[in-house]
Structure formats: structure tokens, C-alpha cells
Amino acid sequence: MASKKHPLGASGTNEAPPGKRGKLETPSASKPKVALNPFDCNLDFSIESDGISGSALHNEGFAYCWSGARANFGIRGGKYCFGCRVIENQPVVMEDTAKEQQNLCRVGLSKGESDVGSLGESMSSFGYGGTGKFSHRGNFTTYGGPFGAGDTIICAVDLENPSHATISFAKNGRWLGVGMEFDAGPRGLGITGAGDYKNALFPHILLKNVKIRMMLSIDHGLQPLQGYKAWDAAILDGNAVRGPEAAANCEIIMMVGLPGSGKTTWAEKWCKEHPEKRYMVLGTNLALDQMKVPGLMRKKNYGERFERLMDRATKIFNKLIERASKTSRNFIIDQTNVYRSARIRKLKPFKNFCKTAVVVFPDPEELKRRTCARAQEMGKEVPQEAVNEMLANFLLPNTKDSLNSVEPFDEVCIILIYFFKQSYILPYVLPYASNT
Template sequence: MIVKQDCLRGESMTENGLCSLWSGIRATYGMNQGRIAYQIKIRRHVHCPELLNNEIPFGIRIGWSVDGNKFCLGKQSLSYGYEQSGKFWTKNQFGWYGEQYSIGDIITCYADFESEPGNVLLSFAKNDLNFNLAYRINYKDLYFRPLFPHIFIKNLSFQVNFGQLNIKYPLRSGFHFINNYHEDERIRGILQPSSKEECEVIMMVGLPAAGKSLWIERHCAIYTDKKYVILSTNNIIKQMNTNVFGNARRRKMSLFDGYFRRAVVVIPNNNEYERRRHQQQIEQDKFTPDLFINEMKTKFDLPEVGDVFDDVEYAELAFREARDLVMYYRQQSQIVEEILRKNNKRKRKDNHWIHSKKNNQKSNQFNDNRNDHNIQLSFRHKNSSSQSYSKQHHYHFRRRHMNHN
């Protein structure tokens, strides 16, 4: 998502296939008291030339979430979104609510912490049309955490009003824009790092099904305060990058120059690895061909400190054991490659022999269909008279035999 300089406007990025992805953004300030509101105007569709024909081209969800939740609004608990289709989403479930909305509409989002003691009431309005209650949150579920305005879009442009802009549709009685509350009443979200040196990037290194996804999910769950964002094709096409090739690692890490760059290598013992591959195939219906795994084993290159990394951690096998196993992988892979090379060479020879035999058979059939005189002339032209007689006799016999059948 591109956020404009005033931080009140944003739009989807659509180049290079990004038009198939949703993107989310959360406001800087949230609240856990009062009767608060904000408005958003859906401005226009963003051109997306690479969109697939059968794909939903545009979408938006507007609502609230707690800080630390994923940016996919409505996918988790404590994440609430009103969609342009007229659905209300939370906990990855939806119910029909309100009306559909589209380009030019202004949606108002309300959160009421006061009307019902112990509960937070969420509701919405489309232009000047107010809708009924969308969701009731038990205040204890929030653990005093504030709710933040949250927007989730696909191929759209929007403008948000927290109270800085003139309004076309007034708020309900008793509600106020977040920006109109005193700064002491508002709660600041986690501040962004002041420099790259305060940031950390972790690259997972290991073969498919080695356990990289599980490690990073557990790590993120433990260190929630670090606000890790998982950059992986696993979140897009459900396939985790392996990063076993040194050149690929260096290219990717060059984008994070100035960060604290860390590699986590996940290499289980061979029996455990094969068990995990089998388990992944059964549970996730994901299968990586042996030939592809063999190629990766051949080129597996362990990362080192100084090789674009400030730190290298081995999550399972220690460095020496991992190094020995990678060397074993390479040796076995080279043996497999040599066997495949010999088999391919043998197949080419066999195919050549079969091809030659077929050509000879075709040639013989062609010669058999010619008259005897032409056959005799042909052989006399190339061979001695005695050879000509014997081969001529052979062809005469074959022709009579064929005619007899």
C-alpha cells in the first residue's frame, strides 16, 4: 500500500502482480474509552492490468483492531471489519450487515465504550444512513487494550478523516472524532524504529519441510513485542522459500542493508527430515519432487557470519553436525546425478538403435516393393557379383514369402 504524504490518503500497489493481493493499515492512535468515530471515503478503483479474469478485482474492509493483530482485518479475534459486500467479519467468520457500498461512499465507523458498562458497541453508517449494532465486544476480552482504526483494501484508493477535515455527514449525537480527544486520552501505537540499526531481519535457511515455518511461527508468538512481519511466499502461494543458495541469500539480504541481519538454519537429522516431508505431504497436500530436493542438496550452502549476516543460529543440529550432513547430501546427490546421467545416456543409445532398426525395416520394405530387376541392379552397382547373387536371392525369397502371405 502507498500512503500519501499527508498520511490521510492511501491506495493499493498494483504493479508486478500485486493487484492480486490485499493490504492493510492501522492508525497511529487508538482509544479504550469514550464514544469515538472516524470516517473513510472510497475514492476510486486503481488500475490493475495483470488481474486474472476470474478474480475479484476490488475490495475493502473498514473497522477496528487491537495493536499487534495481523493486517488482514476480520481474520482474528479482536479484529472487526465491515466489507463493501455488506458482510461483517471477525474471527475469520462473517454475517450479513448493513448495505453494500462502493466508490464515492463515505463510511463512518463507531466504537462506543460508554453506553453499556462492560461492553464495547461497534456500529457503522453509510453516508447519512445509520445502521444498527454490528458487534458487541466484552470489555474483558480487550484486557484494557485500545481499539485502533483499521483499513484493509484491494485495488482501491481512499481518504480517511480522524477529525482533521471538514465533514459532509455529521456524526451521531455524543460521538467525537478520535483527533478531537485530548492527546492524553489517546493511546499511541508502537513507535516505528528511529533507525535501521534498531531493526532485525531473520532469514530462514533449510530444505522444504525441514521445519522453517514452524520455527518462525513459534518465534513470532513468543516475541510479540518485536512486531515481526513474515515476508514469505508461504503467505502468498503457501510455499516457504528455502534460501539454501548463497547467491540468492546475498541478493535478498542486500535489501536490508543497515539492519541487524540474522540467519536461522533449520537442519534436522535425515530420518527426521524424511518423516517431516511425509507428514507435510499428508497433512498439507504439498509434495516436492525428489529430483528438485536432490538439486537443492547439491547446491546447499551454509551461511556464515560476515557473509551478509551479523549472526547465524542453528535451530536443530549444531553447526558441525549440520555441516557433515550437508557434505553427505552433496556426495549422495552427486552419485544420484551420475546415475541419472548414465541412464539418460543409455536411453539415448537405445532410442538411436530402435530408430535405426525402424529405418532399416522401412528401407527393406521399400526395396521389397520394387521389381526384381531393380533390386539386382542396385546390389550389382555396390557389391561384387557373388555378393550380388546371394543378396538378390535373399530378396527374391522375401518377396515371394510376402506375396504368399
Template structure:
């Protein structure tokens, strides 16, 4: 059954089909659709997997032995096989996954690899702005129709802030300290994108928002790297998470994977940095954003081996193999190109899940080139440990940027990160997420997706000890208060970037020219009217810093902006005070309105009886009817919103 057909079903039909499959029938429609689609996909994969082609590197096969069922959560990864693998996954009410794999044996007598992720196969977004769900107090529907498609980053950032206007105060997070095994090689959540989800065993992972933002690339490095010797590691493309191509992304690959090596201070976008070297799933090698043809494309179930050979003169050769077949040397780097620093295994994926072979006691999935040793099997003295994550929020800090669009917040944040590399800040902002969408979709669509994901990432960041910079406008007090309360326990710094009027106009023009988008004048004026600058509050922040104009001058200039904006803006449309006649009932002049029976009798000439009954009711209950009808005006009173916060 196609995804489009499932979406057309009504809620009762969805629940009926889920009940037939023995699945949970509770939740919103989006959750029911995801649950039914996941079950449908799993059911189809069980049929299709029997017809999967055999691996290309083998020329002869022996009959398959009887199948055996293996629990993915309890058994470690195993060597590869040539036979097809069947995987079923089920999304239950608690969104936990129980995967099992049907495996066959080959002539080597080794069991087949498990395919089935320990991660949640699909996550339903908490809110879906693109489907018209309300996201704030009488918010931007009128503005969207008036402003058209010329929105840009500032529109979505301000839209995100409006959500906090009536949001409940967040509960303080519980400080959980987790002990880390320093000598264990595993995926490093501290050295990954916040939108990369690491599995419970720290040996597998996948993008966190693959369902709502399929074009988002998510990267992660391992906890240990190497600086000498001949070392390798293996990665398996576990499964595709998208089986249908979104309409807005028909011109791009629905999923992607890059594996390779990078230095500790390189970007998490593998292959996009100077000291980042990747083998791309499209059959290319990538470094510094430059692509060249290399090897073969790889798909679901393929196993990629990555190998680094260090020589005595600090030169490095990086080679790869696919399913045991050597693809050749992809990068030859001498000491002048690559500084003498450790290289860390690195993976970057889009809409797919991956698994590393990190068991030091298990044999490799495929034998590597002669003389190479698995990274997980090296002794502690031969490996280099990356920086450990802070153990508590008290050791971390969060910087909340405040300023109008184009004022220079992002420039200041990136400069501060370069000046303090030891703090390893994580920059959370719309532009940072857009950079992770290497290809695909229109900018407005990507901005909308990035804004949705960013709200969830901020909540996750408050639960994950690290140093953060929230690179947004944050011009509403309610938004600043909510976010700062989320980070209770961190050292909270608020940085205000508010330049002079002439400098702001220059920067804003430069920003719009470089991004190729024009902020509508009306939208910018509304933003100035709603803007407020923070003041020192001991219960919300520990430090307040104005990096351009001093606080007094900034407040004075902002008031000038507000006065000018109110003068230039058109008047706020008043709410229609006229209500339907049904909602404007008035007390009957002679008591309660006549009943249907009395009306019928009146039509038949029984006027005296009707009048007598009305007179009797008026004498018995005069106060009841007058009070009841007078109170109706309260329930239908129109409160409305003042100002411009809810109209943009």
C-alpha cells in the same frame, strides 16, 4: 478502448497514440500499455461521471452551481456532495500523478469531496516472469516443461534465488531519519502490510501491487486508538483501480474493502482475527473469519462511518453508517469477549484506494450519531498511541531463514515471533503473501504472483526500518549474500533449520499432506545438489545459529544428500556442439573466398583471371585471412552451465 485491444498494439503504434495524447513515449511495452490504458480510463471517466446516480439518502436536489477545479494535493478533504465527480489522472515519465476533481455545490453550500488519489495509479512490474522474460542464467524453461504444473512453493522460492546468481552487489542504503508528530492521527506505515502504499499526506492509501497481483489484500491501521468514550472516524472508497476483470479471477470480486476496528496485536487482515471487527463492502460484517449479512454493499465514492461506544463496565458497541444513513450496531462485545485494550481504526483493501477524514479542524463528511466525537478531534490524553517505528536501521534486526523445503523454517519463525512480541517482526515469505490472497485464482498462479512481489518487498524492507524475518529456503550462497548485503546496517542473524534425515522426511511428508501439493522427486534432488549451508562471515552477518543439528553434523548430512542426489539424478543434457555451417567458416585453401564478381567471371569462362587474382591476394594478405577465420571459433564457443542450478 479495451485493455485487450491496447495490449495487441505494437510499440510504434503505442508511442504514436501516446504522442497524440501529449504523454511520454519512453519505456518498455508494458509501461506504454499501462500509460495508454490509464489515460484511456481517465478520458472515459470524464464522460461517465456526468451520468453517475445521485446518493441514495437524499430525496430532493437543487440545480448544481458552476463547477470549480480543486487541486487535490493542496486542499484538505471536504464534505460530500450528491453530484457526480470527474477525475483525470495521468502517468508521466517520472510516474508522478496530478489529479484534479470537478465538483458541484449543493443546497448546503458545501463543496463536493475530492476523488483522486495522490498515489501512483498504476505500477508496472520490474520483471514479468509470466510473459517469458529471462530471470536467471539459462534457467528453468526445460524444467518447466518436464515438471509440468506440479511446482509448489519450493519451486518458486528456488527460482527466485537463481536470479541473484549473477546479480550486481546492492548499494548500501542511506540512513534517513524522519521525525514523527506524536500527536497527529494518520495512517501508520509501521503498522501496515509492506505492500500497502501510504500516501504523501498519510491520509490515503492503496495496495502497492494491485496491477500485477490484483487478488492481494493490503491492510493498515491508524497511529492512534481509543479505550473509552464514544468515538468515530470516516473512510471514503476513493476509486477502483481495476476496471476490467482478469480472466483467472472471473469468479471473484475485482476489488474489495473492509473498514472497522482491531486491537494492536491482531492480524492486519481485518476481520480474519478474533479481535478484529469489519464492515465488508459486500454488505456483510466479518470477525474471526466468520461472515454475516449486515447493512448494504458500498462502491466507489461511498463514505463509511465507523463508531465505537465504550461503557463503564468495559462493554463495547461497534456500529456503522453509509453516506450518513445509520446501518445499525454490528458488534456488541462484553468484557469477557474483548479484553480491556484499545481499539484502532483499521482498513483492508484490494484493488481500490481509500482516504480517511483526519483533519481535526474540518467538519465531518457526514454527521455522525449524536454524542460521538471524531478520533482526529480528540485531545492527546483521550487517545492511545501505538508503538513508534524505529528511527534507524541500527535499532533493527533481520533474521534470514535457511533450510530445505519442509524442514520447519516457517514453524520456527512463527514460534519466535510469539515468544518476542515486543519486536513486532514482519514475516516476509511466500505463505504470508498467499494468506493475504483471501480468495481468487489457482494456487500455482498465486504462487507465481507472490514470488514476484516478494522480491520487491525484500528490497523495500531494506529501506524501511523494522524487524524482519525472511522466510524462504535461501539455500544458494549468492542469494544469501545479496539479501544480507541489502540489509547492511541491520543486525543480521542467519538461522539454519536442518533436522536429521528421518525427521526431515516426516516433516516434509506432513507439509505436503497439509498443503495438498507434491514436490517432484527430480526437483527435490536438484535442490539438494545446489544447496549450501552458511558459515560465519563477519562482513555479511553478525550471528549464525543452527537450531536443529550442529553445524558439523548438518554439513556431513548435506554432503550425503548431495552424493545420493547426484547418483539418482539423470545426467545433465549436454549442449549441442554442432553449430550452423555459417558459423563454422574455415580459411579458404588458396586465400580469401572469391568475390561475387570473380564467381561471375568464372562462370563465364574467365578461370585464369580468377586464379590470378586469388594468387595475388594470397601473396599480399596471407596472415590476415587465416587469423580472421581462426578467431571466429572463439565467438561461437559454447560455455554452458554446469550442475543443476540453471536447469530447475
């Protein structure tokens, strides 16, 4: 990787000559507080009362999960830096995982629109990880050496020349060089210029079984690199963009339907068509993604390992549902949910949410086609006796205002999917139709 003139002085350490350190900005009482964003993190990520310390759940299956969080202010210009100190490793039991893979941290930057759980794995994020790798778009290259508990990483980004923007790092005061030069302009990431948080770069942390403390201002102990300002200085400079905030009138959509009926496809498309809602889809797929085993089903990787993973994923899902009900965000529960008792139980904690049931109902020929395709893709099909049991107990959800209703739904939408034809929605609740 290219190594430009480093901002730590000729020695490459923090013992830089006088006047060569970054400018220390004077704190301002009127300046908003820069901290980790509770509305832009994974559900299992916990932010402490100081706003800058964080860790994730690490018991049982959560020990295998990566968990991410972004700061509440991003930038779209200038030269700024922030720091992250790995405070300690969390004790975990992971007999099937190498020791060096059990407690990890990745530090970097990402656009506000990118997946908070995939730092360095998307085209709009960059990360430096504890295994000594720099990552971008899922490509991992050797950089900087490993780091862990007790180490401090500083991440610096230069957007002054958008077409030749750079991201660099320092470890324990030692300049590591430029991690990557990239195009932040209109033909690249589109960071600069007007726009909301989706087009700004944010400090981003991704961790597994460690506790961290962010340094986003000099008040946090950050010593800016030469030529760079502390991250919070972007607010007074007019280069800062506030990240997503609490959702107003929180919604939860519950998918209802047999395996292979198209629930996940509908949910994913609904999310894409309504990005302003920032829906989080809750299901076992989310847990598998956090364990970094996405697409497991498509690999036909069944047997004992698959059963262990699914058992972990189910327990993770149950815990995330509990935490979701206490978070001001919008959610979609993507499971079969054909049993009325299960629907009532899952939605009970979501008292103040607007609740919608979306029932996906293919005709028999379409369901048969989808089931066969799903079995071919996954290498395993849902046993017919299990499907028959679901059918025998399948009760359509009712709104809470319906006669003798015991369910909590404010609205119910039924989607009828016909073989190679357009879907139809009954009765009229969600103005959406999906081509199949």
C-alpha cells in the same frame, strides 16, 4: 442485528435537528497528528504525504491481494468515530474474478495486536465491507448494503459501558444501526484499562484495488455523529494510545534449510515468543495469505490453478522484499536459501539491518519423517532431484568477519534437530531451542 437509537436525528440522515449533531472539537496545535501508521500496515500499502490517503499496489498478482492499515492512535474508553471515503477504483485485469469482487473496501476497528491483513476475521476485529456484510471472527452477516467508490462510511464505537460496548456505522449520512454489541472489558476483549497499543482499539482499513481517504479529525472533514467525538479528541481526553512506531536497530533473520526441515515452524514460534519485535515473516505463504488463500497446500489443490497462484506469490514476494528493505521494521525471510548467491542477492538492499542466518538442520531420519508428513499433508512432494540439487549446492552461511567471507551476516546460528528429541543450537547466538 440490534438497532439502537441512532445518532443522526429522527430522520436517520445527516440533516439532524439543530443541536443534535456531534460536538465539533476545536483543533489544537499541540495535539499530535492522527494519521495512518506506516509501521502498522501491510508492506504493499502506500500512505500518501497527507498521512490519511492510501492505496495498495495493484499490478499483476497484487490485484488479488487484500492490504490493510491502522491509524497511529487507538482508544481504550469513551465514544469516538472516524470516517473513510472510497475515492476511486484502481483499474485491474482479473479475468478469473467476478467484477463485484475486484474493487473492495472494508472499514472497522481492531486491537493493535491483531493481524493488520485480517480485519473482521479475528476475534479482536470488526469490519463493514463493500459487499454489504458485517464481519467478526470470520463470520459475515448481511448489514448496511454494498458501498464503493464515491461513498463515505463513518464508524463509531462506544466504550463507556465496557461490558456492553457497541460498534456502529453510517453510510453517506444514513445511520445503519448497531453492527454488534460486545464485551470490551477484562472478560472480553480487554480494551479498557491500562496497557500499551496491544490492548487498544484502532481505526482499521482493509482494501483491494481502491484508493481511500480517512477522516480522523474535523480537520479532515469528519462530521462526528451525535453523542460521539472525532477520533483525535481521544488524545486530549486521555483515552488515546499511540500505536507501534519505527523499530530501533532493525533486524532481518534469514532461514536456511531444505524443504520440510522445520524453518517455518521455528520462525512462527520465534515470532510468538518475541512479540515486542513485531517480526514480519516474508515468504510465499505471506502472499497467499494476502490473496486470502491460506492453507492452500493443505487442501491438496494442485494443478494449473496452484501453479498460477505460486507464480503470483513469488512475484509478490520479490516486490515485498524490495519494499521491506526501506521500512524500519523487523523481518524473517522464510525460504530455503541454501544457495549462497541467493542469500547475498536478497540481503543486499538491507544494508543498515542487523543480519542473522538461522540454519535448521534435522538429522537424516528426522528430515525423512518430516518430508513424508509434509507430502501426505500437501498431496505433493518436492521432487527428489530438486532436493539433491539443493544438497549439492548447500553451503553453510558465514559471518562477515569470517576468513574470506563474502556473506553479510553479523551472526550465524545452526539448529540441530534430532528425531523426537530436543533441538540443539550451535554455536551460541540465539538463545532458543525448539521441541520437535
